[in-house]
Amino acid sequence: RPDAAAALDALADHVEAGVSLDDLLAVAATAPELDVQGWEPARVVRPPSSRRPVVAVAAGRAFTFRYPETDELLTAAGCDVVEFDPLTAADLPAGTCGLYLGGGFPEVHAADLAANQSLRAAVRTAVAAGVPTVAECAGLLYLADTLDDRPMVGAVPAAAAMHPRLILGYRDATAPTDTLLARAGDTITGHEFHRTRTPLPTDADPVWAWDRPDGPVTDGVSLDPASTGRPTVHASYLHTHWAGHPALAQRFADAVHAHAAAAVEPDLAHHGDRDLRPGLVDLAVNVRVPGPPPWLLDALTTALTDADRYPDPERARAAIARRHGVHEDMVLPTAGAAEAFTLIARGLTPRHPVVIHPQFTEPEAALRRAGIDVMRHLLRPDVGFVLDPDAVPDSDLVLVGNPTNPTSVLHPAASLAWLTRPGRVLVVDEAFMDAVPGEQDSLISPRMPGVLVVRSLTKTWGLAGVRAGYVVGDPRLVARLVAQQPPWAVSGLALAAIEACLTDPGRAGARDLALTEQRHRDHLVGGLTALGVSVVLPPRAPFVLFDTGLPAGPGGSLHSRLARRGFSVRRGETFPGLSPSWLRVAVRPPEVTDAFLAALATVV
Structure with a gap:
């Protein structure tokens, strides 16, 4: 600014006129050598483990302030400090196990911070997953829902806004309860310097408290978004100098190392059948009937008489097209939905795909098997896992389930259609859409530019061993999948099943089953x-997801305790974005459900 530059020039002239720098340096040279030991961070903190977990530290023009000793202490405590710029970074540094968001002026750069949707989504996902996070002043604003009405990360339920009055001063603060950085009763000295106000939720614990002449004050918010049983988010206006309070750095480093040790990537190859055991009642697999109905068995038996012939998909392709009112060049029979996802990964070769989780893990697994890096966009349990299409990061491929496995959420067709745009392919897994009476939110239509819908017949008709599914969508995209599919990839039995299930008896049976399951699901x-x-x-699907809020107890995990009571359930931690306290159970007749509820009552 011109006035600041003029002030600096005036000060320089004053120093030049009144201070002899040569004499000043000569006097300084006569000082004796220091006889005290220099500050060494390794004397006040220690590495909790032999790991070197990454702490992502916000930097760049929007985050310009943090004490250098913060980095030195974290390094001495066995962490690798890696800077990232929230204005330009597309993702957090690889392997992030801790997040430090210090001071700065995000209000000046709010528009650019809001525009970086992919990084905001990555931070929100990390915080929701329990990554230990410290946010001081600017960091608090960035984690809020909004800053001056512009969208921010949305990890702290608050709306931040500029204010005409500056708040400035040193504070002697006390931790009123155990937090990520302090134990209840710990006292520290820090400072405030901000012109914003951020009303925080009153039902959450504050991180600091202090007295002033007009009464006690609390500051910040302590959160546990991943239900770990301990705070993992420390968000506050108060800047703290960790060199003066190294116990803060040690507690944060301890949490980062613990997160690194506990961070087990979900097994994308884990499906419900792996939770089955002889003698257990199956609530883990979503197969909706005990076996194919008579009319379908007849079709399969007839198909066996042609087992000596190579399979011809034309009749099945015509049946799919008739069922959905589309042209035959828009459909492709597949060996179940799993093959469809493999063909999509190999045929479309996206560079920046986003998989919306929690959902069926095979789409992401197929992309990774094809050597493609995947970004996860986690939907939040506090909003019922509802999709906000505007929050989905920039990408050239988006994969989403509808209704979604495991959440059972049915996203409105309009929300999914909002995800479509030039240069992006939208893939919707509608494996359970026939469980929704009327299928009103299906994206299948006579024109589907940039859209592929995957369907499966496995669960509705007890055909897990037959592998029957299909794709409907943009004919240009379908042609790319056809080019990847090997000859005779779909068996004669599967083709016969597809044709039979999409005829009038099959459609009527699916409709009746959906109505029956509605009553059973309500129970x-x-x-x-x-x-x-x-x-x-x-x-809205033939399964229900619920959170017990319970970590593993002395009796073992929830699913193992239920197995001892005779029931197999799908465990939440096998899906990205869910913890072991979540369970998914299949909808069954009321007598089976009542027995399960009695067993669950002894666990929760």
């Missing part, structure tokens, strides 16, 4: 609600 939801667990509402 299950009522029983779960009575037990006090948190059910994702409203469920």
